[in-house]
Amino acid sequence: MMMEQEYKYFAFISFSSYDTRWGERLQKKLEGYRMPVAMCNEHGWKRNPMKPVFFAPNDIQPGGLSAELQERLRCSRNLIVVCSPHSATSEWVGREIAFFHELGRTDSIHFFIIDGVPHSDDASTECFNPIIDTLGIPEILGANINEKVFRWSWLNRERAYVQLITKLLGVEFDSIWQRHRRMMIRKMTQWLLGTLSFVLALLGVWIQNRPVSVAMSIAEQTVHNDNLPPLRDAVVTMELGKEKKTDTIRSASGCLMFHNIPHRFLGRSVNVSVRCLNCLPLDTVLVLRRDMAVPLKRDASVFGNVRFGIWDINAERMLGGCGVTIDGINTRTDASGKVQLHIPLERQKTEYAISADVPLSEKSIRMPCGTNDVVTVAR
Numbered sequence: 001m002m003m004e005q006e007y008k009y010f011a012f013i014s015f016s017s018y019d020t021r022w023g024e025r026l027q028k029k030l031e032g033y034r035m036p037v038a039m040c041n042e043h044g045w046k047r048n049p050m051k052p053v054f055f056a057p058n059d060i061q062p063g064g065l066s067a068e069l070q071e072r073l074r075c076s077r078n079l080i081v082v083c084s085p086h087s088a089t090s091e092w093v094g095r096e097i098a099f100f101h102e103l104g105r106t107d108s109i110h111f112f113i114i115d116g117v118p119h120s121d122d123a124s125t126e127c128f129n130p131i132i133d134t135l136g137i138p139e140i141l142g143a144n145i146n147e148k149v150f151r152w153s154w155l156n157r158e159r160a161y162v163q164l165i166t167k168l169l170g171v172e173f174d175s176i177w178q179r180h181r182r183m184m185i186r187k188m189t190q191w192l193l194g195t196l197s198f199v200l201a202l203l204g205v206w207i208q209n210r211p212v213s214v215a216m217s218i219a220e221q222t223v224h225n226d227n228l229p230p231l232r233d234a235v236v237t238m239e240l241g242k243e244k245k246t247d248t249i250r251s252a253s254g255c256l257m258f259h260n261i262p263h264r265f266l267g268r269s270v271n272v273s274v275r276c277l278n279c280l281p282l283d284t285v286l287v288l289r290r291d292m293a294v295p296l297k298r299d300a301s302v303f304g305n306v307r308f309g310i311w312d313i314n315a316e317r318m319l320g321g322c323g324v325t326i327d328g329i330n331t332r333t334d335a336s337g338k339v340q341l342h343i344p345l346e347r348q349k350t351e352y353a354i355s356a357d358v359p360l361s362e363k364s365i366r367m368p369c370g371t372n373d374v375v376t377v378a379r
Contacts (some may be wrong), residue, residue: 007077009052011110012073014093015082016119019086026080031051032048046148056239077110078108081093088127091124097135107138113160115127211259232251234249234275236369270288272286305342305368306341306352312377313357351364
């Protein structure tokens with residue numbers, strides 16, 4: 001069927017003011033509906049063959065149809081009646097149907113049911129205007145959005161739209177419905193993928209900003225020596241951007257927990273400094289993990305550098321050149337009467353046995369010690 005432009009409007013929408021929203025929807029749906037290229041070539045249609053559609057959102061004033069509305073109806077190829085209990089009781093909807101009928105275009109009157117029940121004989125549910133029976137208009141099966149064909153109401157609405165479109169264009173229902181359903185599936189898939197992408201993006205942002213806790217412990221990097229005091233009270237400072245977090249690891253077997261760390265810092269390099277008694281200071285860069293161990297090395301000089309002098313009380317002088325044995329290691333005092341010896345970490349103790357060529361007042365030296373420490377010669 002060739003759709004020659006004989007009329008100014010493809011359709012005129014008749015509705016009750018209570019159903020304005022549905023009238024607006026229907027106008028947008030029809031005017032925006034694009035037909036397949038093959039069907040347009042076959043029937044000589046434009047891609048939007050149902051455009052324009054006349055829709056007057058304002059109430060009709062009392063006193064009958066205005067000359068302007070009558071002209072709009074004359075210029076319309078089709079009349080679409082939005083059917084509901086409201087339009088069934090609308091005098092103005094009835095007048096528009098009657099006027100279009102008088103134009104001799106009864107076959108071009110189409111019904112789009114949005115609410116109510118056709119021929120229910122109940123004023124509260126009847127959706128057809130009584131003028132239809134009064135004029136003896138042949139019963140036309142309207143496109144009903146509430147017809148329970150599919151499980152989902154939105155799919156039933158789409159089916160009703162396509163029913164109306166096929167009646168308006170005079171083509172088979174399946175010729176459009178199958179394509180329309182594929183298009184809806186494609187759009188639904190795109191919507192789902194878009195929604196999924198949006199949700200995943202939000203999830204990513206939430207994960208990136210979700211606070212986490214980081215556990216930190218001590219990992220001794222030097223040889224372990226049970227004769228030395230265990231590592232304890234390691235003060236750890238971690239820099240997260242402009243923020244610094246500080247806490248203390250109380251024992252070598254314990255750990256500390258840094259809480260409320262932004263998730264985005266995980267896997268990134270952060271500055272970490274550690275200060276611990278009897279250990280070398282640590283200033284390093286570590287990759288932030290949920291479970292971390294800071295590498296600490298003992299300061300081998302604390303218990304390893306043995307330094308003291310031997311004082312001869314009787315002579316009131318430091319005793320130089322005196323042979324000294326410290327924990328089995330032989331050495332001698334220098335000319336100033338002082339002895340200096342470094343003991344390897346694996347042999348270190350908190351107290352070393354000492355002896356000399358002369359009897360000493362002390363049999364051991366406690367660590368740590370320094371150059372000002374002296375051991376006297378026994379009287």
